[in-house]
Amino acid sequence: MSTQGSSQPSPADAHARESVRARLFDQPRNDVRVGRFTLLDKAGEGGMGVVFAAYDPELDRRVAIKLLHSQDPAYVQRLLREAKAMARLSHPHVVTIYETGTAGDRVFLAMEFVRGSDLRRWLAGAPRSWRDALALLVQAARGLAAAHAAGLVHRDFKPENVLVTEAGVAKVADFGLARPIGDRTHDTLPGSRTDSELPAITRDGAIVGTPAYLAPELFEGSPADAKSDQFSFCVAAYEAVYGERPFAGDSLASLADNVARGRVRAAPEHTRVPARVRRLLVRGLASDPKARHASLAGLADRLDALVARRRRAASVAIVGSIAAASFAGVWQLRPVQCTGAADAWADAWRSSALPELRTSMAASGHPGAVVTADKVAALLDGYGAQWMASHVDACEAHRRGVQSADLLDRRMACLDARHHRVDTLVAALERADATMVERAIQTVSDLPSVADCDDAEVLARAHPLPDDPAARERVLDLEQRYGEADVLRDLGQLQAAKEAFATVRELADALEYRPIQAFARIRQLDLTNGTPALRDGLYEALHLAEAGGDEFAARYAWVELIRTHGYLGEFDAADRAARHAEAYVQRSGGSARELSIVADRIAMMNIDRGDRQTALREAQRALSLLESADPDSPALVPLLGHLGTAYTSLDENDLAAPVYERAYEHAVTTLGENHRDVAIALFNLGRVTARQEQYDASNDYYRRALAIMHAVGGDEELTSIFILNNLGQNYGHQGHYPEAIASVLEAISLQERRSGPRHRVLVRPRRGLAEIYLDAGDHERALAESRLALDISVESFGDDHHESAACRRRVGQVLVALHRAAEAVPLLERALKDETAQKAPGRQQGLTRYWLAVALHG
Incomplete structure (x- = not known):
């Protein structure tokens, strides 16, 4: 390359010309110099310059000379200043710059020559x-x-x-x-x-x-x-x-x-690169620079420690079923030290990572992030202690010859699955948003039991892994992918989880691996919507599970069908699902935690049915079972709430109040003060105190609950909608009608934006708004709202549901106020008939009887 506007060729051009002359005439090549350095051979060329191997006669060493592409004088001076700054950098992992200078109008760098x-x-x-x-x-x-x-x-x-x-x-x-x-x-x-x-x-x-x-x-x-x-x-x-x-x-x-958009490819199928490596790299690939690692030095430390740990663990620990099989013959020749569990666990979680976890979760903006991080760390430490003990026990049992190779294989596969799930969970929490922070403690609490990995009967019931090593690897990879998707779901990343489960299901279908097919089908369903499509999807998954002999997936499907049938008013089918679910749990050993889930589902289904005594009995059983299994579990909070609901459905408000108080205290203890479950507990306290006509105290509970929902970003969520509605009802009872109407209308507006104008959730706000209008003297609006509430209730729950009965009572009450008693009587009679058949609480039946009497004598 010649230099524009210069009569002298550049060193690079001179070297090229001299090389051509020497080859053409078979003569020695004359030296071409850059400063004191003699150019030898061209080593390469890039966008910024040409690189030559060169000789430094003063220090008798081989160097690399880079001639930079530029002729602009100002730019040359700038490059020279920057090159001198780089020359001051000396590090064993940076190519050293020995000297900088100019050759004509070119900047050159004399650098360390690297052989390799x-x-x-x-x-x-x-x-x-x-x-x-x-x-x-x-x-x-x-x-x-x-x-x-x-x-x-x-x-x-x-x-x-x-x-x-x-x-x-x-x-x-x-x-x-x-x-x-x-x-x-x-x-x-x-x-x-x-x-x-x-x-x-x-x-x-x-x-x-x-x-x-x-x-x-x-x-x-x-x-x-x-x-x-x-x-x-x-x-x-x-x-x-x-x-x-x-x-x-x-x-x-x-x-x-x-x-x-941060669209990182999925890890290649069958990769052996640990999830933690991927997690660290993906974090450094975040589209937002603030979401990357604090420094490259810190990232290097973590990667270096991970590589070192993996090498140590590989040399001393059993890390999976294949390793167990390959070492089996060696163990017969010499004793094996069952060490390395701590190093293996540290690949997923280590206590020293708490400061990083705090920082990552605090970046979500959730007000309870730091408290949550501390609680998550404590739970992971406890889980890790169980995992390491089980890991050592599996190794020792095999070493002593008291455990078959097949059982060791199953135990290690079980432990590996739990290890990978924790690894995935910690990775997610390192980039947590507010929703993930909110659900982190419960997600850790709900991690699969390590004790199952020690239970030969439980392991024997699990679907066997294929004998073929390649097929086994594919299945293990599939199970890991399922675990990763499940963590996303548990942390509230619903769209990402849905996409991940779709991929898992496709892979499971291709492998015809029915256990994952069944679970992936269940996980793709929205388990909260209570639609016929959900019911049909659960039965499809149940068929896959039972055809494949997978008791775990079948049990899960039956448990979810209890709630779904109840939501749809199909109570006989819900009873049948409950019997199947209980049978599956009992057959698998009758875990108290799993039995408590079944009992809770039965309790809530019977609340919908109107069988309040059965609901109370099952809610008490659910709470007792979980308390016996895990008295510190945050899952006790909703169970306490459901028990309180069973009491209030029976008008046992004095019994419900201390239960709700206990739910609040347990929520604060296990989850921290800024959590949605704490807001729900306060909401329930507001409900029961309102039923006791302590409206000022109730309003205080509701306002505290709203403040928490606002702090955690839940202003438009269902809990906030319920709080606003109930707060409005309180205002109405206190005669503050403008505030009451405004609060209830805000609740209705929020719900309509969520689900449209005729969702079942709107029945109670519309019915309550009708009562406020009635008390305020606006009878026509009261009639319109009460009739709309009845229409939505009949559409959503059915004509003879207890919610529809309550709506008929409200329409009849408004008609009596409008002096249209003749129209009110048949509505009130039908309401009383349905309430009697459903054994509604005496207070509700008493209200209906009162208004019917007024209508008949009006």
Whole structure:
């Protein structure tokens, strides 16, 4: 390349001409010098310059000379200043710059000469494990972090810019794009080649670097910094360990879109790269720089520790069924020390990670994040202690010869599944949003029991793994994917979970693996909507489970069918589902926790049915069972709430109040003060005190509940809607009609935005609004609201449901006030008939009898 406007050829051109002359005339090549350095051979060329191998006669060493592409005098001076800054950086994992200077109008860098290859060629040169690849990348990360500490960023980190010495040492090279951190100076290269010749640089000159490795903020023209280098590093590291880049894209536009939206590819099927490695890399690939790791140095530390732990664990611990089988013959020859459980567990969770967990969860903005993080950590520590004890026991039992190889295989597969679920859970919590924080404690509390991994009978009932090793790996991978999707669901990431379960179901269908087919089908359903489609979907999953002999999935389907049939008013079918569910639980050993779930479902179904005595009995049984199994479980909070509801349905308000108080205290203790379950407990206290006509106290409970819902971002959620409605009813009872009407109408408006104007949830607010209008003297509006409530109730619950009976009573009451008693009588008679048949509480029947008497004598 000649220098425009100069009579002298550039050193690069002179070297090229001299090489051609020497070959043509078979003569020795004359030396071409750059400063004191003698150019030997051209080693390569990049977007920023040409690299030569060269000789330094003063120090008698081989060096690399890089001649930078630029002729603009101002730009030359800037490059020279930056090169001198880089020359002050000395680190074993950065290519050292010995000297900087100019040759004519070109800046040159005299650098350390590295014998070896670049990272891309090193990876392709031989099979590399993920550990080997990651260990080398950690070295490169150390070098980049040193540059960051010196106030420099690389801006074009990629595999080609990581040199690997013959001794296997990584050195980051080509800081030719380096700038001080935050430098916003325009990046177009004066005198650079045309757009079509620069695939690594965007055409408008606003972005410099290789697009596949560029952070999204650089596509938008933001200045490069340490966080953008971290992103580039994670792209390269992901590519090194998985064999493919994290973002798809067959054009710059599609690549930029995937990067900006954070669409990281799914991990390749059958990968052996641990979930924790992926989690760390994906965090560094976040589209929002603030969501990435605090520093590249910190990321390097975590990756380095993980590689080291994995190597230690692999050498001393059983880490799965395949390892157990392969070591079986060795154990017969020499004793095995059953160590390594702690190292293996630390891959998923370690107590020292609490500060990081606090920081990550606090970033969600949830007011209870730090308290939640502490409680989650304590629960994980306890779970980990159980896991490690079980891991050691499985190993010791096999070593002593008191456990078959098959049982060891099943125990280790069980433990691995729980380990992976915790690994996935911790990964999710490191990027938690407010919803995930809200559900974190319950999710950890609901982790699958480690005790099941010690129970030979439970393990024997599990669906057997295939004998073929390849098929077994596919099934284990499928189960891990299912566990990952289940964690997303438990943490409230419903859309992501739905998509993940769809993938799991497709893979399970392809493998014809029925246990996962059944569970994935259940998990794809919205278990809260109570529709015929949900009922039919549950029976489809039940068929898959029973055909495949999977008792666990079948039991789960029957339990959910209790609630679904009850919601649909199909109470005989709900009773049948309850009998099946109880039978499955008893057959599997009768876990108190599982029996409590069945009892709770039966209790709530009987509340809907109107069989309040049965509801009370089952609610008491559910609470007693769970208390005996886990007295500290946060799951006691809703069970206490359901017991209180059973009492209030019987007008036993004095018995309900202390139960609700206990629910509130337990919620605060187990979940922290800023939690939706605490708000629900306060809401229930508001309900029962209102029923006791203590309206000021009730209003206080409701306002406290609303404040919590607001703090956790739940202003438009169903709980807030219920609170607003009940607060409005209280205002009405106190004669504050404008405030009452405004509060109830706000509740109705919020619910209509959620589900439309005729959802079943609107029955009670509409009926209550009718009463407020009636008390305020607006009889026509009262009649319109009460009739609308009745219409929605009949559509939603059925003509003879107790909610419809209450609505008929309200219509009759309004008609009596309008002096239309003749129209009121048949409505009130029908209401009393249905309430009597359903054994409604005496207070409700008494109200109906009163208004019927008034109508008959009006």
